[in-house]
Amino acid sequence: xxxxxxxxxxxxxxxxxxxxxxxxxxxxxxxxxxxxxxxxxxxxxxxxxxxxxxxxxxxxxxxxxxxxxxxxxxxxxxxxxxxxxxxxxxxxxxxxxxxxxxxxxxxxxxxxxxxxxxxxxxxxxxxxxxxxxxxxxxxxxxxxxxxxxxxxxxxxxxxxxxxxxxxxxxxxxxxxxxxxxxxxxxxxxxxxxxxxxxxxxxxxxxxxxxxxxxxxxxxxxxxxxxxxxxxxxxxxxxxxxxxxxxxxxxxxxxxxxxxxxxxxxxxxxxxxxxxxxxxxxxxxxxxxxxxxxxxxxxxxxxxxxxxxxxxxxxxxxxxxxxxxxxxxxxxxxxxxxxxxxxxxxxxxxxxxxxxxxxxxxxxxxxxxxxx
Numbered sequence: 283x284x285x286x287x288x289x290x291x292x293x294x295x296x297x298x299x300x301x302x303x304x305x306x307x308x309x310x311x312x313x314x315x316x317x318x319x320x321x322x323x324x325x326x327x328x329x330x331x332x333x334x335x336x337x338x339x340x341x342x343x344x345x346x347x348x349x350x351x352x353x354x355x356x357x358x359x360x361x362x363x364x365x366x367x368x369x370x371x372x373x374x375x376x377x378x379x380x381x382x383x384x385x386x387x388x389x390x391x392x393x394x395x396x397x398x399x400x401x402x403x404x405x406x407x408x409x410x411x412x413x414x415x416x417x418x419x420x421x422x423x424x425x426x427x428x429x430x431x432x433x434x435x436x437x438x439x440x441x442x443x444x445x446x447x448x449x450x451x452x453x454x455x456x457x458x459x460x461x462x463x464x465x466x467x468x469x470x471x472x473x474x475x476x477x478x479x480x481x482x483x484x485x486x487x488x489x490x491x492x493x494x495x496x497x498x499x500x501x502x503x504x505x506x507x508x509x510x511x512x513x514x515x516x517x518x519x520x521x522x523x524x525x526x527x528x529x530x531x532x533x534x535x536x537x538x539x540x541x542x543x544x545x546x547x548x549x550x551x552x553x554x555x556x557x558x559x560x561x562x563x564x565x566x567x568x569x570x571x572x573x574x575x576x577x578x579x580x581x582x583x584x585x586x587x588x589x590x591x592x593x594x595x596x597x598x599x600x601x602x603x604x605x606x607x608x609x610x611x612x613x614x615x616x617x618x619x620x621x622x623x624x625x626x627x628x629x630x631x632x633x634x635x636x637x638x639x640x641x642x643x644x645x646x647x648x649x650x651x652x653x
Contacts (some may be wrong), residue, residue, distance in 0.1 A: 292405075310577070311592035317602040323647030325609040326640055327366055330354050331373065335384060335459040341393055344384030345455065346637035348396050351460070353644030355402055360648040367406065374403060378411065378438055385415075388422040391445045395419075395455040401462035413466055420463035420472055423456060442479055450494045450507045453483050453514035461521040471533050473521055477528035479516055484535040492538035493557060497620040502627060503557040505568025506615060506638065511568040512539060513642070520578060533584065536575075541586055543572055544593060550603070551596035555615060556627050563632070566604050566613045570642030574596035577649040598646055610635030611643050 313319065330351065338346040351370065358366035382627055386393035397419025398473040404412035423445055426438045434444040438606050443456060461478035463469070487494050494511050496504040515536040522529050552569035554562040580586035604612045612634040618627070 294649070304392070307560050308519040309323055309580075309595050313469050316605075317599050319598075319647040320361060320602060321649040322602060322605070323361070323651075324363075324366075325359060325642060326350075326644050326647070327354040327363075327370075329609045329635075331369055335381075337384070337399070338386065338392065341390075342384050342476075342635065343396060345386075345392045345395050346641060348399055349641035350397050350637045351643060353641045353648070355399070355406075357651075358650050359406065363398060371403060371407070374399070378415075379579055389427075391423075391443075391452050391455040393419075394423050395459050396443065397459040398462040399460070401466045404466050405462070416459075416466070417463060417634075418465070420459050423459070424475060439473070442482060443475075445483070446479070447481070448483065448486055449497065449511040450483070450487060453480060454510040454517070457514045457518045461517055464521060464568045468639050470523070473525065474521070474528075476518060477522055477532060478513065480535075481531050486533065487511075488535055488538070491541075492535075492542035500620040500622050502624065503559055503629060504618065505553055505555055505565045506571070507568075508539075509568035509571030509642070510558060512536075512543075513571045515539070516578050517585065520582065537577070537584065540576060540579060540590065542588075543576075547593060547597075551593075551600035555630070556624070558634065559624075562612055562628060564600075564604075565615050565632075565641060566611050566624060567615065567636070567639040569597060570601055570611070570639065573601065574642055574645040574649055577646060581649070581652060598650065601646070605643075606634055608635065611639040614639035 287648055315321065336346040336347045340633055348369065351373075355370050358370060371457055382604050386392050386396045388397075399418040400412040400416030401420070403409070404416060423443045424438075426435065426444050430438065430444055438444040446452070446457070456474045460472045464473040466551040487498070489495070493503045494508050496507045496559070515532055519529070519532060519536060522532070536644040542559070543553070546553055548554055548560070548564060550564045552564050552566065553572055555568075556562045557568075576585060576590050576597070580587055580591045580594060601611070612638040613632050614634065614637075616631045616633055616636070617638070618630055
């Protein structure tokens with residue numbers, strides 16, 4: 283009798299876990315046609331292929347396009363769309379020769395994150411050209427340049443990236459390229475140092491309410507800025523080994539943020555340009571980032587299904603209401619530097635089809651389709 287009971291425990295546990303996963307899938311299934319994640323994702327992939335490159339001044343392809351391209355690739359992988367992967371790869375192949383001048387120089391977090399794209403292509407194709415191109419973007423974040431200033435030298439001596447700025451958007455830019463380097467090589471140094479960096483940012487920047495000011499001297503919770511932190515923690519937790527010494531701290535920061543974001547959902551099921559300001563307008567790029575973080579959290583068991591899955595579902599449905607006939611997401615805040623003025627954030631221009639918004643919609647689409 284005792285042996286039969288012990289033997290049955292794994293079976294009971296598997297049945298329990300299966301039931302939890304089934305419940306989560308029920309929230310993330312049966313969408314109306316316009317919110318079908320496969321249809322939405324395919325449309326946004328095609329939209330990307332129709333558009334020209336967005337450049338970051340004279341410093342190569344813009345990080346927002348990289349984020350969108352990366353999202354399209356992940357979506358094509360998730361759906362097994364080999365034709366789409368082929369097309370996305372053909373767009374990239376030009377960067378090896380004809381468009382080589384568009385490769386971002388590895389001199390800043392916004393440029394270095396480009397490396398996540400060739401590293402992801404390497405993981406799919408095993409074509410070493412992608413590894414050779416992508417890995418230096420990850421390595422150079424921890425290789426102090428000869429012309430490094432005093433601040434950069436200080437961070438380097440402490441074992442952090444010399445590109446550390448304590449700006450909240452860094453935590454996606456750094457973690458995504460380091461995570462992909464870890465996946466491509468299996469070398470834990472990449473994921474370990476990204477985790478250490480994340481803990482620094484959490485300890486320095488996260489408030490008791492789980493949110494983050496746009497900058498230490500700008501006391502406003504800007505949606506997309508906080509969105510970068512949300513997806514940065516999400517991507518890191520999805521890759522970080524369970525025995526990593528920093529995992530518990532990052533999970534604590536992630537769950538605290540998700541808990542408090544629930545308080546600020548607006549009537550659209552989304553979040554405002556300034557998260558805690560009810561008189562502000564719905565901003566879709568940050569909202570999509572929060573939705574993605576919650577979808578992944580529910581599916582991985584980091585968040586309670588009954589508590590968070592309905593919020594994530596409603597957010598996805600709300601986002602799809604902001605897609606126009608061109609498959610462009612509307613109400614995206616333009617690129618925004620910090621400024622200690624509430625009026626500044628209120629009056630930021632809103633545009634459609636910007637990669638800052640297209641990217642996280644694609645992330646949500648592939649996350650919803652993950653089993």
